[in-house]
Amino acid sequence: MSGVLHTAGDIVGDRYEVTTYIGQGGMQEVYRVHDRLLERDAVLKSPKNPSAKKRFNRSATLSARVNHDNVAKTLDYVEDGDRFYLIEELIEGCDLGYFLKNYVSILDPFAAGRVMHHLAKGLAASHRVNVVHRDLKPTNVMVVGGQNFTGFKITDFGIAKMAQEEIGEAVAGDEEGLTSSQTALGALPYMAPETIDDMQNAGKPADVWAIGALTFEVLTGNRPFGFGYRAVPLIQAAKVPPLPSPLTSNTQFAPFARAVFDLITACMQKNPAARPTADQLVTTCEGLYYSTVPREFGTIRRFDNSNWGFAGAPSGAVFCHVKSVFAASSLAVGERIWMTTYPGSPSRRAFPIVKAV
Structure with missing residues (x-):
């Protein structure tokens, strides 16, 4: 834990007591805290770059607009000295990336369809208030209950603006610039073609593309176009690989797997205008009839x-x-x-x- 911003017992904003260091991503450190005013636990996030105050504040303001059960709620924004913090709903569970790495490497099509549906509902709610995520990936999806797989919440709307700018700068540079940015490398497998071409003008359809790319990964165990700089021309060509034959050889799974794959390919059309909106995707997913039995x-x-x-x-x-x-x-x-x-x-x-x- 050397070099982290806080240790257990630190008080932030005269209100939030740090209890546990959770970890860090490419742009922020994350802590579990206890809200001493409301007597509840929450998550505290702070950017690694202390000069990003304006962008972080704007991202927090945007994320606070979104109120939906499939989105982690933004609870507060705090400035304390020369640092600034986002307080977010605490979700007991693990992120989807951790789930795939430590529990199961793929999801059956019924579970994959359920994930797609819930992500679509969360993004539809954000799009209605003109908030675009721009960095949807498995590590930004929380699996409520962890192994119990009881629900899903999208996180990190609060660093959307910061992520957009770092990813945009990395993609606009050369291979070295891209591979040196952890944020850009993590986002790349889920980037839409227009995001790579012009990050500043990538909008809501790019989030829908990301849902498709993420669902392809949980269903097959592979990212649709791989990862790293070599994925860029494949993403720009936008030719989604077919489902591997083992996923469709069993008649008990094949129809549902193909139905989910049809939604994936609809989300990953090269032309952003040809993709369904998040609201339209929600409506289509309602016809999947997956089980919610634990x-x-x-x-x-x-x-x-x-x-x-x-x-x-x-x-x-x-x-x-x-x-x-x-x-x-x-x-x-x-x-x-x-x-x-x-x-x-x-x-x-x-x-x-x-x-x-």
Whole structure:
């Protein structure tokens, strides 16, 4: 923790007591704090660059306009000495990037469709008040409840203006300029073609593109055009790769996977005017009919047959069949799985099943 701005016990703005250092991104440090006035916990964010006061203040003002269940709420803005801070709603869980790295590397199409729908609702609410995110990526999406996968909230609207300017400067430069900016490198896989061409004039359709690129990643486990400087010409060509065959070979998943993929390709049209608006995407996603039954993790304990077996899980023994596994055709004793369970006799039954990391 050397070099961080605050340690536990520090008081910011005579009100917020730092309790935990959460981490940092390319542009800001993040802390868990206790609001001593309202007796609640919150998140405190401060830019690494203390000269960015004007941009940070404007970003905070913009983000405070957005009030929606799929957006982390901006609660306060504080100036304390020569530092300035954004106070944001505390979300108990983890970001989507962490979820994909530590729990499951891909989501089944039902979960991917649910994520897309909720992100569309959050962005639609922001677009209605003329707030554009410009840096939507897995690390800026919080999974409420972490492993319980109970909801999703978009974060970091509060640094939108700062991110826009840093990304714009990096993209306008050469390869070295781009790769030296952590913010730009993280955003690049989700950038729309017009963002690369003219960041200053990229608007709401660029956020819709980002939803498509992010959903492609959670569904397939891969970014649509890779990452790094070499992704730039592929993004500008805007030819979305097809779904890998393992994702469509199982008839229990193929129709829904194709339906989600159709939405992805609609979001990732090269012409911004050809993409749906966030509101239109919300309406289309309402026809996906995904399940909201809670997910749980389990471990395969028995697999006496090549097609079926049982997992141990918090809800008890769960019957598992290989036909219920997304993007895989086998299960083995000791494997960790992520699943939705439903009543069955004599054991509960799992569908869908995704192999865990």
